[in-house]
Amino acid sequence: MNLATLSATASLLATSALADVETRAFSFENEGATLSGTLYLPEGHDGTALPTVVVTGAWTTVEEQMPATYAQQMVQRGFAAVSFDFRGWGKSGDLPQNVRFVESPTAKTSDIEAAFGMIGDLAEVDARNIFGLGICASAGYMVDAVSNTPSVKAIGLVAPWLQNEEIVNAVYGGAEGVQELIEMGRAGGIIPAAGPAGTEGVLMPFDGYYSDPALGAIPAYDNQWNNAGWEGWLTYHPADNAERLNQPLAIVHSESAAIPQGVSTFLNGFLGDATLQMLEGVTQFDFYHNDEDVTRAADAMAAHFRANMTTGDDL
Template identity: 25%
Template sequence: MSENISIKTLNGYGTTLAAVINFPEGFDASRTYPAIVVSHPGGGVKEQAAGLYAGKLAEHGFVTVAYDASFQGASTGEPRQLENPHIRTEDVSAVVDYLTTLGYVDSDRIGAMGICAGAGYTANAAINDPRIKAVGTVSLVNIGQMFRNGWTNDVADADAAPLLAMGAEARTTDVQDKDNPFPLAPMREEDAPNEELRQAWEYYHTPRCEHPNAPGFMTARSLSQIITYDAFHKAEAFLTQPLLVIAGSEAGSRWMSDDLFARAASKDKSLHVVEGSNHMELYDGEREVAEAVSKLAPFFADKL
């Protein structure tokens, strides 16, 4: 059972999040349940990987919420497709705010997970927000690291300076009403540098999982916030919650999962590697998602 809901944020931008809340089988509003916030990848929407994981976790007894980020999907906010990582992190806590208002949610048993950039934002939210009692990540991407250092960590920080310049130029032309899209995944199959990122194109731009609310790009001005952003900032001090990191053995992004795992202060943390899986297969691959959920569900059941 699920319902479409709206969540008003207090992020200072006045956005309202479009979300879906999922209930476990036999839901009884007179009881209290643990809850999980599920955050989508950069460029994604709640109807894709986040909704898939949220639905499957609800089958294990959790109230779950998958939502569209501010400025994206069916959520409000201008400019459209803004990917401001600080606001995306705040969105996670805005959903926690909402969950604390529900009589059937135990406010001391709220966890959060995300996929790709949504996992990075989830980690950042948990660093800032101790109401999040347990953290799960799948195919984690720290969006700042990815844009600074490349998909496989082979670019030096300083070499990302041209992207900062691009973001600044986009801000200048934005005020002249110019359109400045910047791809978050390859927009054309021929743009993909490898098979893993070809699958990213396939996921967002073919019937595999395309959705009209997920165009696959962000505003170029977003680079101004992304390049200097670190989703793991102060994880060494403040990411103390139980942590489960799930990554594919063949994922080019694996290094970011390893980095969070190493940096997190949590004394209760584990890393699960899905053998044979790349980054994208953990979005919707039947075997890969089943394995991830088989780890996430007991983790959250134990920690919440």
């Protein structure tokens, strides 16, 4: 590994405007499900094909949360961007209630691959320059999807949650605790995903991003967790499978954020070119919304994608 370390057919449905950013809703199909997404463009865009970044977020989230934040950041740096709701989540919820809100690495990876395959047909997308940006839990899904999609030029990960069996056991109460969660998951049931600190019967009982209406506790957030997802999640070990990735990689993380040891494990097995930037004192939630930290992460991602872009001189 060369590591540099720093201190399809889419139907365009609607157009709206953010500050300097124009958004267009679209839908696409994957494995029998209809997925809803958003194409982000510079405001007043003239239709020229732009290098495009597919952005995916943390577990249980919808595209209006941190994926939208980073999609807008990419547009402000000269890219188009795409985000979407995974099947069974948010606006892509056309599944029976008992199989919605399942955190399935397999299904979510497939949905990302389908998004990559679809966006190359959009006139606003430069199909020569498609990139992937995964945040938190979807970092592993993004790695898997990019590994299976050679046309994707490069990949970036922000605050990646990259786990293996050792990390899973450390986080979820040892091998016994993991097995208890798997057994509970086999019994099924849907619970709230998040609630304030001290809330009982929720997946994430703590204050911060998911409990603050000004941050992640937005109306679009499903705030649901299907226990049926436990087995697939707990037996998913992306930190151990870095060798499957061939494209250039950039990671921005912090020792103060979630499981930084997963990054070390992943990079130890990665054979390609990688850039790692570890920021000091930045929490996991800071990477989702704090202006300074989001800006630094987005700058690193944009620089990485530009460095791996196909230009007219490369044709």
